Amino acid sequence: MSTEPDVALASIIDCFRPLFAPESIAVAGASTQGTSAGNRFIRSLKTAGYGGRIYAVHPNAEVIDGIPAFGRIADIPGVVDYAYLTVPAERVESILAATGGKLRFAQVMATNEDGSSEAWEKTLLTLAREMGTRLIGPNCMGSHSPRGGYTFVEGASLSRGRIGIACQSGGLGMDILLRGQNLGLSYSGLVTLGNSIDVEPSDLFEYYLADPGTEVIGMYVEDIKDGRRFLDLARRNRGSKPVVLMVGGLSKAGQKAAVSHTGAMGGGRQAWEALARQTGAILAPNLDAFLDALQVCSLLRPKLEADEPTVTLLGNGGGTSVLATDALDAAGFKLAELQSQAREAYAEIDMPPGASLKNPMDVPASVLKEEEGRLIARLLEVDRRFTSPYATLVHLNLPVLMAYRHVKDLLPNLVQSMLSRVPKNDKSPHTLLILRSDRSDEADDWRRRMRTVALQHRIPTFDELPQAIMALQAYRKYERFLATRSSG
Amino acid sequence: MLHDRLTKGHTPDDRADVALDLAWNAGQSACDEYQAKALLRRIGIPTPKGIRLSASQSAKGALGGLESPFALKALSDNPIHKSDIGAICLSLPSEEAVDDARAEIAARMADAGQTLSGFLVEEMADSGLELIIGGIHDPKLGPMIMIGAGGIFTEVLNDTIFGLCPISSFDAIEMIESLKILPILKGARGRAPVDLTALESALLALGGETGLFWQRADRIAEFDINPVIVNAKGVTAVDARFVLKAST
Numbered sequence: 001m002s003t004e005p006d007v008a009l010a011s012i013i014d015c016f017r018p019l020f021a022p023e024s025i026a027v028a029g030a031s032t033q034g035t036s037a038g039n040r041f042i043r044s045l046k047t048a049g050y051g052g053r054i055y056a057v058h059p060n061a062e063v064i065d066g067i068p069a070f071g072r073i074a075d076i077p078g079v080v081d082y083a084y085l086t087v088p089a090e091r092v093e094s095i096l097a098a099t100g101g102k103l104r105f106a107q108v109m110a111t112n113e114d115g116s117s118e119a120w121e122k123t124l125l126t127l128a129r130e131m132g133t134r135l136i137g138p139n140c141m142g143s144h145s146p147r148g149g150y151t152f153v154e155g156a157s158l159s160r161g162r163i164g165i166a167c168q169s170g171g172l173g174m175d176i177l178l179r180g181q182n183l184g185l186s187y188s189g190l191v192t193l194g195n196s197i198d199v200e201p202s203d204l205f206e207y208y209l210a211d212p213g214t215e216v217i218g219m220y221v222e223d224i225k226d227g228r229r230f231l232d233l234a235r236r237n238r239g240s241k242p243v244v245l246m247v248g249g250l251s252k253a254g255q256k257a258a259v260s261h262t263g264a265m266g267g268g269r270q271a272w273e274a275l276a277r278q279t280g281a282i283l284a285p286n287l288d289a290f291l292d293a294l295q296v297c298s299l300l301r302p303k304l305e306a307d308e309p310t311v312t313l314l315g316n317g318g319g320t321s322v323l324a325t326d327a328l329d330a331a332g333f334k335l336a337e338l339q340s341q342a343r344e345a346y347a348e349i350d351m352p353p354g355a356s357l358k359n360p361m362d363v364p365a366s367v368l369k370e371e372e373g374r375l376i377a378r379l380l381e382v383d384r385r386f387t388s389p390y391a392t393l394v395h396l397n398l399p400v401l402m403a404y405r406h407v408k409d410l411l412p413n414l415v416q417s418m419l420s421r422v423p424k425n426d427k428s429p430h431t432l433l434i435l436r437s438d439r440s441d442e443a444d445d446w447r448r449r450m451r452t453v454a455l456q457h458r459i460p461t462f463d464e465l466p467q468a469i470m471a472l473q474a475y476r477k478y479e480r481f482l483a484t485r486s487s488g
Numbered sequence: 489m490l491h492d493r494l495t496k497g498h499t500p501d502d503r504a505d506v507a508l509d510l511a512w513n514a515g516q517s518a519c520d521e522y523q524a525k526a527l528l529r530r531i532g533i534p535t536p537k538g539i540r541l542s543a544s545q546s547a548k549g550a551l552g553g554l555e556s557p558f559a560l561k562a563l564s565d566n567p568i569h570k571s572d573i574g575a576i577c578l579s580l581p582s583e584e585a586v587d588d589a590r591a592e593i594a595a596r597m598a599d600a601g602q603t604l605s606g607f608l609v610e611e612m613a614d615s616g617l618e619l620i621i622g623g624i625h626d627p628k629l630g631p632m633i634m635i636g637a638g639g640i641f642t643e644v645l646n647d648t649i650f651g652l653c654p655i656s657s658f659d660a661i662e663m664i665e666s667l668k669i670l671p672i673l674k675g676a677r678g679r680a681p682v683d684l685t686a687l688e689s690a691l692l693a694l695g696g697e698t699g700l701f702w703q704r705a706d707r708i709a710e711f712d713i714n715p716v717i718v719n720a721k722g723v724t725a726v727d728a729r730f731v732l733k734a735s736t
Contacts, residue, residue: 224628227626227628227629227630228629228630230629231629231630231652259567259709259710259731260567260622260624260710260711260712260729260731261620261622261642261643261712261714262620262622262623262624262634262710262711262712263622263624263710264643265622265634265636265642265643265646265648266622266624266626266632266634266648266650267626268626268627268628270626270632270634270648270649270650271626271628271629271632271650271652272629273650274629274632274649274650274651274652275629275652277651277659277662278651278652278655278659484658485658
């Protein structure tokens with residue numbers, strides 16, 4: 001074995017350590033009045049309990065929000081790992097020019113709007129290169145690193161996760177952080193890259209592939225300059241870390257007219273679909289699908305032996321399961337057939353009439369309420385032992401169940417008993433929980449509580465069945481890639 | 489299973505580059521069909537037997553070795569859609585018929601404002617299913633190769649799939665197996681199954697690690713082989729054009 005790959009891995013991790021685990025942070029764009037974006041960032045560093053040194057960069061103040069301020073980064077004692085620059089575009093140059101060569105990473109939020117952005121970006125890049133600074137942005141919103149103990153979004157959780165994100169849009173980066181957080185996702189890092197004049201999606205891709213703290217990689221890309229490098233990285237990964245991509249700007253508009261039939265048929269969409277097919281990446285069409293794919297990738301373990309993607313569908317709501325059956329069929333899944341052993345085992349369970357114990361298993365609330373909600377554990381046990389499908393989708397229509405208020409702790413019991421039976425091994429079905437709400441505050445509140453419990457048991461949760469099926473379909477493709485190609 | 493029959497890609501014959509370089513050095517914006525087919529034959533993709541005539545040359549006594557009926561096609565240094573402008577005549581029974589058709593095509597080319605650099609006379613291809621194989625550069629992700637349902641309704645049918653170069657044998661098979669027309673290729677309703685291995689080899693000879701398009705992506709801007717006729721005996725490239733990058 002050559003030692004080269006290890007050296008390469010070490011170097012990319014070393015290269016990005018100042019960004020993900022900065023020992024010192026400088027903030028430019030905080031004012032003595034304490035109201036600007038820079039002040040908010042300083043406050044968030046303090047709230048988060050950031051453990052490193054914090055400095056402000058300001059032309060004349062000596063102290064801002066209680067932290068020492070310097071006129072130039074060059075005057076700050078020691079090396080500065082990361083600078084968060086929220087100053088207007090025209091001030092960025094002078095800050096970058098006066099680092100004395102001791103700034104590792106600069107994140108530039110500003111956008112140049114006077115029509116000379118190309119020249120401005122070129123100047124910034126030249127300055128950064130001269131000063132030995134890696135530049136992130138411009139036109140971005142910041143970074144989030146639980147390991148480093150800092151975030152650019154107020155209210156974002158700094159609990160350490162295993163999903164690494166690179167995002168060429170600041171706003172979407174915030175969405176991924178906050179909406180993802182409410183879905184139970186947590187991150188090893190999230191960097192908004194903006195126009196990516198220096199640090200590019202491929203750089204972070206390479207970093208996350210090497211980073212032992214990252215298990216799943218998600219990226220939003222809009223304008224990738226080194227597409228072949230990106231492709232090579234995806235090819236080398238061979239699916240060993242799941243990669244979820246959301247790609248913007250794929251419509252035909254603006255594409256140049258083609259001379260050939262082939263040119264008329266192909267475009268960015270076809271190219272990215274090919275990349276996904278050839279490298280095992282998951283291509284998500286929108287934010288929710290992106291987050292759902294990240295969720296299944298971080299919670300499920302690949303079932304490589306499953307040749308047939310059979311599904312058990314169990315829950316309350318007849319029409320819902322009929323529609324879900326159609327959606328499963330369209331997504332290439334088939335309902336698992338119940339064998340006689342399973343039918344006999346179900347028949348032995350004592351329950352009131354009303355349940356249809358064929359697949360899809362329509363179990364109304366009047367039956368689910370039995371044993372104060374613990375009956376479901378026995379149904380799922382039969383499913384696991386005798387049907388043993390590829391996946392089991394449990395859907396609960398919360399407002400209907402909520403109506404059984406006289407049954408003590410029905411909903412907590414349902415979710416607890418459902419989860420407690422799950423003996424996780426590679427042969428267990430993928431279990432997905434669909435918590436359907438009528439959007440009332442009460443149902444939404446139950447959904448949140450049940451989701452939290454489910455996540456502790458590594459069960460992905462969804463608002464509706466079509467989303468769950470779409471996520472499972474994406475994950476299935478990834479699994480098939482691993483099963484057929486990862487060793488080839 | 490097709491997967492069990494992995495084959496190696498063809499190494500392009502060094503001489504394949506000759507026809508390409510010839511067109512490139514002459515400053516053509518595209519290889520004409522005669523040059524394109526020379527390229528294809530040299531990387532192992534069969535074409536119908538054919539002879540080149542200059543723009544003013546009669547077919548009489550010039551078609552030795554070709555069996556009628558003939559196909560007659562205009563040659564041009566520019567990428568043209570021959571069927572759109574009527575620059576192609578099929579099933580011509582004799583040399584006389586070829587000469588009559590020559591005059592008609594020359595007139596249509598002139599009407600369309602296209603320069604005629606000569607004619608290609610070919611034997612008619614065997615029947616089979618019409619596919620298209622092509623290649624383009626994605627501005628971000630680079631050269632990619634396509635296979636799809638071919639013929640004049642390619643765009644209407646829209647049954648195509650792309651692969652980023654270089655494609656592996658596995659990629660080539662997966663692309664073929666993704667086509668909606670796969671059941672027809674495999675012999676639906678009592679038809680003879682087509683030679684899928686030949687199809688896979690053709691994809692690799694163009695877009696594989698040693699494939700012509702991947703190797704010469706610096707000069708080839710895009711290409712169409714449409715149709716590629718595929719049947720139980722193999723593949724035949726019936727029409728082909730390679731659009732060249734501007735040689736600046």
